Amino acid sequence: MTAPHPPSLLRRLASHESLSFWLTNAIPRRTLTLLVGWVSRIEHPVVCGAALAVWRRFTDIDLADAAEASYRSMHGCFTRRLRPGSRPFDARPGIVASPSDGIVGACGRIEQSMVLQAKDSSYHLTDLLGGDDDLARRLEGGTYVTLRLTSGMYHRFHAPHDCRVDRVTYISGDAFNVNPATLRRIPRLFCRNERAVIRCGLRSDGELIVLVPVAAILVASIRLSFLDVRLHLRYRGPNRIDCDALLQRGDEMGWFEQGSTIVVLAPQGFDLAAGITGGDSIKAGVALLERTID
Numbered sequence: 001m002t003a004p005h006p007p008s009l010l011r012r013l014a015s016h017e018s019l020s021f022w023l024t025n026a027i028p029r030r031t032l033t034l035l036v037g038w039v040s041r042i043e044h045p046v047v048c049g050a051a052l053a054v055w056r057r058f059t060d061i062d063l064a065d066a067a068e069a070s071y072r073s074m075h076g077c078f079t080r081r082l083r084p085g086s087r088p089f090d091a092r093p094g095i096v097a098s099p100s101d102g103i104v105g106a107c108g109r110i111e112q113s114m115v116l117q118a119k120d121s122s123y124h125l126t127d128l129l130g131g132d133d134d135l136a137r138r139l140e141g142g143t144y145v146t147l148r149l150t151s152g153m154y155h156r157f158h159a160p161h162d163c164r165v166d167r168v169t170y171i172s173g174d175a176f177n178v179n180p181a182t183l184r185r186i187p188r189l190f191c192r193n194e195r196a197v198i199r200c201g202l203r204s205d206g207e208l209i210v211l212v213p214v215a216a217i218l219v220a221s222i223r224l225s226f227l228d229v230r231l232h233l234r235y236r237g238p239n240r241i242d243c244d245a246l247l248q249r250g251d252e253m254g255w256f257e258q259g260s261t262i263v264v265l266a267p268q269g270f271d272l273a274a275g276i277t278g279g280d281s282i283k284a285g286v287a288l289l290e291r292t293i294d
Contacts, residue, residue, distance in 0.1 A: 042074075044073075045072075047073075047074075048074055048076075051074040052074055052077060058151070059151045059152040060152050061152040062152065063077075063080070065083055065086040065154075066080045066081070066082060066083070067080065067083050068080060068081075075257065078155060079155060079156070079223075079255050079256075079257065080154070081156065087154075087284040087285045088250075088285050089249050089284075089285035090285060090286060090287045091249065093291075094290055094291035095161075095273065095287045095288075095289070095290055096160045096161050096209060096264075096266060096270065096287075096288055096289035096290070097158075097160045097161065097249065097250075097284070097285050097288055098160065098264075098282050098283070098284055098285060098286050098287075098288040099157040099158050099160045099211060099253065099264065099284060099288075100147055100149060100155075100156070100157040100262055100284050101149060101154045101282070102147030102148055102153065102261075102262065102281075103147070103148045103279065103280070104145060104276060104277065104278050104280045104281075104282060105146035105147070105148050105180075105183075105261075105278060106118060106144075106278065107143075107145040107146060107277075107278060108272075109142075109143060109144075110139055110140060110141060110144055111141070112140075113126060113136050113137075113140060115128065115144050115263075117146075117183055117187075117188070117189060118180065118183040119184070121184065121187060123188040123190060124188075125139060125265075127188060127191035128191050128212060129197050129210075129212070130169050132169070135197075135210070138208060138267055139208075139210065139265050142265065142266045142268050142269075142270060143265075143266050143270050143271055143272060144263060144264065144266075145264045145272065145288055145289070146264075147261065147262045147264065147282075148178060148260075148261050149256065149260055149261065149262070154284070155255050155256045156254070156255040157211070157213065157252075157253050157254060157255065157256075157262060157284070158250050158252055158253055158284055159200070159247035159249055159250060159251045159253055160200070160209060160288065161200070161202050161203075161204075161209065161249050162203040162204065162247070162249050163200040163202050163209065163246075163247050164200070164203055164245065164247070165198060165200055165226060165243055165244075165245040165253075166199055166242065167198075167240065167243065168196055168197065168198050168224065168227060168240075168241045168243060169197040169239060169240050169241070170195075170239050170240075171197070172194055173194045174193050174194070175194065175215065175216055176192065176216060177216055178216040178260055178261045190212075190214050190261065190263065193216060194214070195212055195215065195222075196222050196224070197210060198211040198213070198253070200247075203246070207267065207269070208267055209265070209266050210264075210266075211253075211262055211264055211265075212262065212263040212264075212265065213254070213260065213261070213262050214260055214262070215256065215260050216261070221256070222255075222256060222257075223254050223255050224253060224254040225251075225254050226247070226254075227245075264288060264289070266289050269291060270289045270290065271289065271290060271292050272288075272289060272290075273286075273288055273289055273290045275287075
């Protein structure tokens with residue numbers, strides 16, 4: 001058996017918590033994010049090869065289940081699709097599946113409209129939802145799960161259940177890193193970054209599930225498959241976008257341009273699915289929440 005290669009110097013430096021925090025936050029985040037977004041779309045073999053080589057020095061990228069073997073740009077690799085059947089979705093009626101691959105972060109009960117960001121650091125749900133007090137009240141006493149997508153993960157997200165999306169609220173903001181080091185140091189970070197609030201009514205009974213994709217540094221662009229608009233740092237369209245999108249469990253909902261976070265919110269009557277705990281690395285489609293009342 002071949003011994004695994006030791007982590008590169010760049011990766012070891014990037015994993016150092018304090019250094020990682022300062023490197024990714026004490027910089028012009030918006031400018032760098034826009035620059036990286038432009039470079040990532042250049043379709044040239046030399047540029048693409050160099051960009052992917054640098055990316056691999058900082059993170060592990062698993063392309064084993066990718067639909068394509070090669071890419072014309074770094075953006076193409078970031079937003080890759082998977083081979084059919086790579087992410088089977090739990091089909092049990094009472095299960096809300098994970099919309100994405102990710103690492104389970106803070107999770108638990110929504111109490112007095114407060115949600116945990118990291119240890120000893122909470123934020124008000126209304127702030128995350130862009131000031132929507134009514135929606136926050138509907139979710140009071142429910143359950144939340146924070147899913148962090150690392151830069152090497154699969155970056156598309158999917159419908160967690162058969163649902164109807166009736167509204168998307170886009171909230172422009174900053175582009176802080178969303179790694180654990182930054183979450184512990186920047187209060188209310190998810191309420192400060194660019195994000196979208198997606199309201200999903202379950203088609204079985206109309207119960208509400210809310211997904212909040214939160215963008216981050218080098219990522220600040222969220223695409224939704226059911227809207228003909230790209231939500232990004234330069235977007236100046238309406239913040240509230242009404243729609244009527246019918247989705248089946250597992251249908252693609254959208255994607256990030258690299259990696260970030262999705263906060264999943266459910267009202268009373270839903271709990272964490274068995275086996276879901278903070279720190280777990282999970283795949284899209286596994287049971288994330290389960291219904292506790294009929």
